[in-house]
Every structure is written in structure tokens, then in C-alpha cells.
Amino acid sequence: MKKQALSLLGLSALAAGIAFASLTQTPLAETKASSPTITPTSSGLSVPQPEEHPLSSMVDGNDSTWAWFHTATSGCYIQFDYGADYRFSALTLLTGYGESFGDTFNGNVKISEDGATFYKIGSFTTAEHAFSVDLSANGYYFRYVRITDISAETWMAVREITGTISGDTSAFASVSVSSNMTLVGDGYGVADVNTATDIVDNDIDTFAWYNRVTSANAYIQLDLGSTKSVSSLQFLQSRKASPSDYAQTAITFAYATAADGPFTTIATSASARQHFLSFDPVEARYIRASLSGTESSVSNDFIIRDFSVNPVWPIRYSSDLKIYDDYRQGYALSNSSYGVDGNEATFVDFDGTNRGASSWFELDSQKAVTFDKINLITGKETGDKVTACTLSYSTDGISYTDIGAETSNDGTFSVTLPNKLTARYLRASALSSGWMSINEFNVTTQELEAFVNYVTALSCADIATVSGATTAKQTLENDYAALSSADIANIPAATLAKYTYMHSYCQYVITNNVSGLGQNLSQEDTDRYLLAGLVCVAAFSGAMAIFFRKKNKKD
Ligand SMILES: [Ca+2]
Ligand SMILES: [Ca+2]
Ligand SMILES: [Ca+2]
Secondary structure, eight states: OOOOOOOOOBOHHHHTTOOGGGGGSOSOOOOOOSSOOOEEEEESOBOSOTTTSOGGGGGSSOTTOOEEEEOOOTTOEEEEEEEEEEEEEEEEEEEOBTTTTBSOOOEEEEEESSSSSOEEEEEEOTTOSEEEEEOTTSOEEEEEEEEEOOOSOSEEEEEEEEEEEOSOOOOOOEEEEOTTOOBOGGGGSOGGGOSGGGGGSSOTTOOEEEOOOOSTTOEEEEEEEEEEEEEEEEEEESOSSOSSOOOOSOEEEEEESSTTOOOEEEEEOOSOSEEEEEEEEEEEEEEEEEEOSOOOSSOSOEEEEEEEESOOOSEEEOTTOOBOOSOOTTSOOOOGGGGSSSOTTOOEEEOSTTOOTTOEEEEEEEEEEEEEEEEEEESTTTSOOOOEEEEEEESSSSSOEEEEEEEOSSSEEEEEEEEEEEEEEEEEESOOSSOEEEEEEEEEOHHHHHHHHHHHHOOGGGGSSHHHHHHHHHHHHHHHHTOOHHHHHTSOHHHHHHHHHHHHHHHHHHHHTOOSTGGGOOHHHHHHHHHHHHHTGGGHHHHHHHHHHHHHHHO
């Protein structure tokens, strides 16, 4: 499962009428317990040892305890009920038991808001004992998780499921389309990513492809499940990277509280592959995107990658800026999420024609974060660099405090602040003129950056001797000790996993006075331990001991 990427494109027809001030509003203020009680159940499976391995073993926070199931039947499933809708940023499932992870199995992981309609977010196989999906790039809202499509298994073990809950609530939508729209089916070799639910799966790589949509007032409709406050939406057409458009012009967006209306128009779009709208909040259950009957001159096929409400935008921008809506050769359509995905090759791209004197873009961390290091990388792939900007920060997105003016010849800004700041928004304004592409924009602390850099660079070869391991262990411990609790919470999962493993490894080399061990560690082993660490961060020391024993046995 890929992260959902987000896209935003100012609609020129709307630019004058829609204030970006509405972006500062939290769409929904509802809050719930951050640690809900999870109720596990199963259907169509026998539980042969309910005393020793009860269903509750799957949610006891212990990665070494498991529930055992026997004899998968058609339609069987294992379900977890979180008691209410929550927004999830990650979901991890551990299968198998014991040191060698016996009784792993094949299955799909599906989520649901209502317990009736389930959406697949990923699948796992007998070859793996840990499945993890990153949902952080946008909100996934659901109450139920179901392990389903279990194929012809005799014994199945589930050790743990862990959902990371974050942020406020929004809407997880189901989708329907008008009867005059027909999927192309598998004729284009896209059957696996070509259903209506691909429109609402929070993955911009998947899409629904409708064939020759020539009927006026064909529509796509979201059902949010109940009436919710909606203040923004995005509608992404066309394929992620494609020489052909398959995009329709003149789409009308409207909302209603009943499925058959009456619908109130939010806006009618100008021609664009990707649409982003922001508006004063409305109470809506149904959101409809209707064609006006004017098809694209390129193709009257219609491809929709994403239609969602209240999207999360990690990079926001002033209403006079416009995201470039065409394909850069070799790159996917520009996307807000590409500005914070940790990949310097991907970017969000602004054309230069709409730039005003007070244009700005900003990082929205979605919550207050403490930092004294700012990193901004621009123009790395396109050459469209920002060479000057003024940085400011805000906790509320309304009142901003200046940090100072910065310049850069190569489009990269690395700013170390004299004191730590706490803010949700970090804005770059007073921008240099012309086009610009934002490859990465992030904030961190000097301590966390040092920790991440050291762990990232540390290799098994570095700790292949007792003296090397001693030095590395001390540095790891010192760097970790320098972190604040907020820093620790912000350690990237992969970094924490590697730290955990490397620290255990150092200890092993020192305790057993062995040299050369690291050079014998295969990449496959390394990857496996890192994955193991990644999914066991909550109880890593015990888990690492198990993995390490396993590794030694193997050797
Ligand atoms: Ca467990
Ligand atoms: Ca999709
Ligand atoms: Ca990027």
C-alpha cells in the first residue's frame, strides 16, 4: 500500500472568491480517547485453545503472545472493533508465533467505518510475519479492521495488531457513480486498480477508468456515512504519470444531506486535471462531482484517482499561487505530499505566472512541533529554485512571527535557530520570482537530526570489532540520551528500528567478545531485522533478543 499522496490545485475560477483563511479552521473538533478498547472477534474459524491463546492476546500489547485459529472456511475473518471511528496513521499486524514464526498465513487487511462496507488497504502472505501499512500522508478514518480472504489454511497465529491513532476526525467516504458511466474493465490491463472504490482508497496511484463518458450530468458521488462538516475537497483526474489526459473539463461540485438531493453547488471548475477547493464549512453527507457534458478534447474517457473531503495538505500556499497541472517529463503530476515525503526527487511544483508580491507557501505539521532546525530543498529536479525567502512561524495559522530572511544560491536552505521554537506552521514568503518546485520542507531539532544522521550512516562493518562496537554503542546511547521525549516520539520508524537492532548488535559483539560478525550479516538478514524492529518498536528489547538468537542459530 502506498502512502496516499495529496494534490491541490487552485481553481482559477475560484481563486478570487475562496479565501485561504478557511484553511486554518479545523474541519471537525470531535476528539476521542487516544487509547480505545479494542474488541477482537472471529467468524468462521475455530479457536482451539481459548484459555491459553485467547483472542485478547492479539491486542495485549505483547508481541510474543498470540491467538491461535484453526481451519479457515469460506468467508471467515478476524475482526477488531475500535469502538468508534478513529483517524489512523499506521497499522501493523504481526502473525506467526514463536522464534520461527510458525503458522503464518495469507490474507487481506480491510478497514470499515460501519462494519458493513470494507476497503482493502493491503495484503500479507505466509512468507512474512509482519505487515505494516503507513497511513500517515492522509487521514484514514475507520472503526473496524478485518483480516479476511484467508485461503485454505489449517493453523493460523496472530500475535498482535497495532493501530496508531492520530489527529482529529474527518470523513471516510464510500462512492457511487451515475448509471451512465461504465468502467473500462480489464480491457486496458488495469483490472486490479480499476473499481469505483479506487476513487476513495486514499492512494493516488490507483484509479477508476470510465469509458467514453458522453452523457451530460454523469456524476461521481461520495457518501460520508453521516452529515459532517466539510470545508475542502480534492478531485484528482488523469493517471499519475501518463502522456494521455483522460480528464474531463467543467466539473460541478455540489453537496446535499440526502442522497437524492437537493444539491447545493459549491463551485463549477475550470479545466484542470487536478482540482482543489476550499470553502466555508458546509454540513454535508453527500458530495457530488458532475460533468457538464463538455468532454475533454483529448479524450472523453474519464479517470479519477482520488475524490476526498477535508484532505490533509502538508504544503499549503497562498491563493495567488497555482500548482503546475501538466506533466514534467519523467515525473508524476505535482503533488503537495511530495514536499514532505522524504524523497528529494519528488516535488510540488508551482508555475510562475500567477505569482504575486505577497505569495507564500508553508509547511503544516498538523500539530505543534518543537524545532531549531529548518530544511528546505527546492528546484533539485527542475532547476526551479527558490533563492530567497523570509521564514516565519505560527501556532494558529493566523498570527505569524518572523524568523528572518534567508538566501540560497542552490535552492537549499539549512537554517539552525539560536533557540527552539514550537509551532504548527512554518511559512516561506517574500519569495524569489519565477517558477519554483519544493522537493522537501521539514523541521527537526539539532539533536534529532544528529541521532538520525548517525544511525543512518552506521553500518554493520562499523561494529564488526569490539572496539568499533563499543564506540558505536556509546555514541548511540549518548545521541539517544540527548533527545527530548518529543524528539523520541518523532524518530522515524525505520531509524528507531535500525537503532534498536544496532544497539543490540553492539551489545552482543561486546558481551561475546567476537569480531567480524557484522561482515557476515547478509543484506537479507539486515533487512529482515530492520523490518522486525520496525514493527516491534513498542517492545523492542525482548523482540530483538528473539531475532538475535534466531540469527545466531542460523549462523
Ligand atoms: Ca499479543
Ligand atoms: Ca485512488
Ligand atoms: Ca519530495
